[in-house]
Amino acid sequence: MAKxxxxxxxxxxxxxxxxxxxxxWDDKNKEAYSDFSDFSDDVIVYDNNNKPIGIEKINFFPSEIKDKIAIKAIKSYLKFLPIPEEELKLLLQK
Known part of the structure; x- marks a missing residue:
């Protein structure tokens, strides 16, 4: 019989x-604690039963491009905030 x-x-x-x-790979609301991996800077997320339910890769982007990506992301997030248009234009120019 097949499983x-x-x-x-x-x-x-x-x-x-x-x-x-x-x-x-499970509901992130079940997170009880997290711990650094023994082999890398990754964080393993566990539930109350000590079962791994997720992993977080730290320093995902290479250092050469991470600042450019972060600045681009911040600028895109700013567009959704309730900021007057004139102030938003000034912020996005920086």
Whole structure:
């Protein structure tokens, strides 16, 4: 008899400002604690049963481009804030 396979849904989150990339294969609201990996600067996220439910890759972008990506992300976020148009134009020019 064949085993019934469980489907796993992955959620990805890219944070260009914090320079992290997270992968969740369970509900992130189940997070109880996290711990650095023994082999890298990655963070492993666990639930209350000590089961890994996600991983966060630290320093995802190379140092040569991370500042450019962060600045571009900040500028795009600013467009959605309730800032007067004149002030927004000044902020985006910097």
């Amino acid at each position: 019934k396979q469980k489907k796993v849904r992955f959620n990805f989150f890219l944070d260009p400002i914090g320079n992290t990339f997270s992968i969740w």
